[in-house]
Amino acid sequence: MPSRRPAARLAHLALRAAAWSILAAWLLGLALSDRFTWSQFLAWIPSPIALAAAAALVALAVPLAPRRDRAPHRARFLLPAALLTALLYMLLVQWRYPTFPITHAPAHLRVIHWNASMNIREGWHSTILDHHPDLLLINPASYQPWDDIRAAFDGHTILHFHGFAVFSRLPVARYAYLPLGITPGAGLDLREPDALRRHVDTGRALILELDTAGSPLGAPLVVWWLDLPSDISLHRRRVTAQASETLARFTGPWFVRHPDGSYARVSHSSHAPPPDLVIGDLNIPRGSFSLASLTQGLTNAHTLAGAGPAFSYPRELPLWHLDQAFVHPRLAVTDYRVFDPGQGTHRAQSLDLRAAAPTR
Incomplete structure (x- = not known):
């Protein structure tokens, strides 16, 4: 001994x-x-x-x-x-414990975003629709069966553009797509068998301007929907800096809604309006320094109305909050949560928005 x-x-x-x-x-x-x-x-x-x-x-x-x-x-x-x-x-x-939900929240607009990260055939429609979205954003939007989702949004705005799917109960007055042009890295992706991804991902964005007349939001809602690269070799501070520069330089083309609900491509020069909502799979954990240059003073929705870890990736055993939303001070967030849609590699995020009370 x-x-x-x-x-x-x-x-x-x-x-x-x-x-x-x-x-x-x-x-x-x-x-x-x-x-x-x-x-x-x-x-x-x-x-x-x-x-x-x-x-x-x-x-x-x-x-x-x-x-x-x-x-x-x-x-x-x-x-x-x-x-x-x-x-x-x-x-x-x-994790913001203890935080208690607002049980009698006023009328709101519910936004749901889900990066499925793969083409899902079935098994997720009812879970998404059970959350009653007013604005539903899903990518990729290539081969999924959309019949149930389309039926739920029948008579409203439905857009499929460059892998983004938009279902909105509010009219989308105009929208624009742009590649973010982020310099590729080594392509490190631990999900691949050899940890290397062959597809070059330079990031992309869809800018939406919603007509919110008669909604709880008041003024038009500008949404920047971002999908940033997952390559872990990239310095995230450089990623957000390049994305911010690309968004600042963007002047078109835009797709503008006609009274009959169709859209026409317009090439006139018009910068992207400042966002009221920045949302998407940012591939950067919540609270990171690099997010500040991209979100332009907006506040993380989890900070405003979330509680718990709210981890979104990987779906089966989430450890990081990569799918996030940032909100302008003119809007109030009455609820924010992350939920499991039952399919895909990421969890979905849901937030309820309304116009903020005027300050005295």
């Missing part, structure tokens, strides 16, 4: 050091976010994974601790206290 004491003490110290290292990496990721290419990988460490791993190491270290620990009493509890503080930060700040 005496020969085991030095080994046990060494194992105890090694486990505690590993726990401290995990916490330090997690904290460094929080502090630096994706300001640098190397720091974005630390920022992508999911909080529950980091804290669970550190807690497990502490639990393994406890029975190996020397019976007579000469360290000061307070030092022995420093690591558990740090873990408890980190847990409270995750629950109260990142």
Whole structure:
């Protein structure tokens, strides 16, 4: 037994050091976010994974601790206290607990966005429609059977354009599609067998301007629907900077609605109006530094009305909130949530919007 004491003490110290290292990496990721290419990988460490791993190491270290620990009493509890503080930060700040839903919210417009990330044949229509969307945004929109969705939006605006599908109970006054022109990276994609993606993804956007007359929103609603590259080799700060530059330079063409509901291509020069809602699969975790340049002072809908982790990817066991929505101050968000549509690789997001109360 005496020969085991030095080994046990060494194992105890090694486990505690590993726990401290995990916490330090997690904290460094929080502090630096994706300001640098190397720091974005630390920022992508999911909080529950980091804290669970550190807690497990502490639990393994406890029975190996020397019976007579000469360290000061307070030092022995420093690591558990740090873990408890980190847990409270995750629950109260990142997950916004406790947050109570608005049970008697006034009339609203419900927006649902879902990046299926693949062509789904069936098994998802009823789940989406059970959430009663007023504006439904789905991509890709290539080969899915749309009969049930089309029937639910019969007589309203239905658009299929460059892989984007729009179903809206409000008229879309005009829309425009644009590639974002983001410089490709190495194509790293852990979903592929060899971790390399052959398809070059430079990002894309669909800009919608909705006529909201008679709706709870008042003024027209401008939506920037974004689909950013998933290549993990790309520095996200550069991705959002390039996307912002492309959106700022865009002047057309636009597709403008005629009184009969048809659309005509108009090539006149017209910049994209500032967004009221930025939504989509951003492939950047919630709270990242890089999002600020793209969202132009808009506020994350989860910050306004969400609660819990709201992770959206991967669908079966989500660890990151990649599918997000950002809202202009003129709008109020009365509810925000992420739900499982039952198919695809991402979860869907839903938010309820209305005009914000006037400030006094």
